[in-house]
Amino acid sequence: MSNKNIMLTPGPTPLPPQVLEAMSRPLIHHRTEEFGGMFAGVIEDMKWVYRTKGEVLMMTCSGTGAMESAVANLLSPGDKTLVCTTGAFGDRFVAIHKAFGLQPVVLPFDWGRAVDPEVLRRALRANSGLKAVFFQHTDTSTGIVNRLETLAKIVREESGALVVVDSVSGLACERLETDAWGLDAVVTGSQKGLMNAPGLGFVALSERAWKAAQTATLPRYNFDYRIMKKSLADRETPWTPAISVVAGQAAALKLLRAEGMEAVWKRHDELAAYARKLLSAKLGLPFYAKDPANILTGIVLPEGVDGNKLLANILKEEGISIAGGQLHLKGKICRVAHMAYISKSDVEAGVEALAARLAKAKV
Numbered sequence: 001m002s003n004k005n006i007m008l009t010p011g012p013t014p015l016p017p018q019v020l021e022a023m024s025r026p027l028i029h030h031r032t033e034e035f036g037g038m039f040a041g042v043i044e045d046m047k048w049v050y051r052t053k054g055e056v057l058m059m060t061c062s063g064t065g066a067m068e069s070a071v072a073n074l075l076s077p078g079d080k081t082l083v084c085t086t087g088a089f090g091d092r093f094v095a096i097h098k099a100f101g102l103q104p105v106v107l108p109f110d111w112g113r114a115v116d117p118e119v120l121r122r123a124l125r126a127n128s129g130l131k132a133v134f135f136q137h138t139d140t141s142t143g144i145v146n147r148l149e150t151l152a153k154i155v156r157e158e159s160g161a162l163v164v165v166d167s168v169s170g171l172a173c174e175r176l177e178t179d180a181w182g183l184d185a186v187v188t189g190s191q192k193g194l195m196n197a198p199g200l201g202f203v204a205l206s207e208r209a210w211k212a213a214q215t216a217t218l219p220r221y222n223f224d225y226r227i228m229k230k231s232l233a234d235r236e237t238p239w240t241p242a243i244s245v246v247a248g249q250a251a252a253l254k255l256l257r258a259e260g261m262e263a264v265w266k267r268h269d270e271l272a273a274y275a276r277k278l279l280s281a282k283l284g285l286p287f288y289a290k291d292p293a294n295i296l297t298g299i300v301l302p303e304g305v306d307g308n309k310l311l312a313n314i315l316k317e318e319g320i321s322i323a324g325g326q327l328h329l330k331g332k333i334c335r336v337a338h339m340a341y342i343s344k345s346d347v348e349a350g351v352e353a354l355a356a357r358l359a360k361a362k363v
């Protein structure tokens, strides 16, 4: 059947032609002036996206690698931490802690809900001596957004803990002000709001986080921020980076620069509103998230509809990729993304495909 190849997934997201072109250029060596210039440009542009004057480091890995790097670089054995979980990605921070022998205090919130500021405040009062508090900016498994400005302020008021944020799916989609909000470490990946192929991780570090990274004692090597920072002074990465993906990132960042961050956030506000209006009109099914983000809309499928089969058939027959639910939500919800390079017409095609099948109860 037709293959439109439309990605309505919350990562990876579709790529602009300029990014595809940049990635298809002949490979250059990474210990060259040419690569150095491109890499330094990416770091500068990433500081602009992060809204920080602090340190930004780049690594070759998926978003999970960047999450792991924050744990490994900021913490020491026995450190007390608090992990706020709002879905599958908060659980991943917990799993990473455990892999490093740490036992975090876990503050779970119902799926579909954001972190409740007053519940956070009580947890901070009940747990003294915390080294760091972990949040998702947006939790992609449920489609919620956390109000980081408020949450970070509460952490500052109640403790001396570092504020560590997973903004893998939030950065360059939802407003984020690293410096102004007092975020200490913000990790991200290349394949979501940054409109690039998978393969790069980034972290923005405050002065406090950088200090912590210098003295922390958990084991680390590939992800050692100290080694990365040393190479950065020579406009190099310590190890061979995903060179073509760096070229793609430079091209994508150029597009973001041309648009401007305020305009990027506004575009996401508008596309999210448009997608929800369309979904309500054409599907009339309940939305999953109570504190919805602009990146995606989770839709609760009717009882008896096999979500896995529905989405697999839409992909096979119409070439439209829509994400299903994760973990206990598998088959029960679908997640229509409206972020990064996804367009209005992509969203329309996806909603149309869902509506046509659900109306006929033809899955």
Ligand SMILES: *Cc1c(COP(=O)(O)O)cnc(C)c1O
Binding pocket: 011, 062, 063, 064, 065, 067, 089, 136, 138, 139, 140, 166, 167, 168, 169, 189
């Ligand atoms: C995608 C994502 C990650 C990381 O996923 P990878 O598959 O490792 O790139 C982490 N956190 C959130 C919120 C994400 O959406």
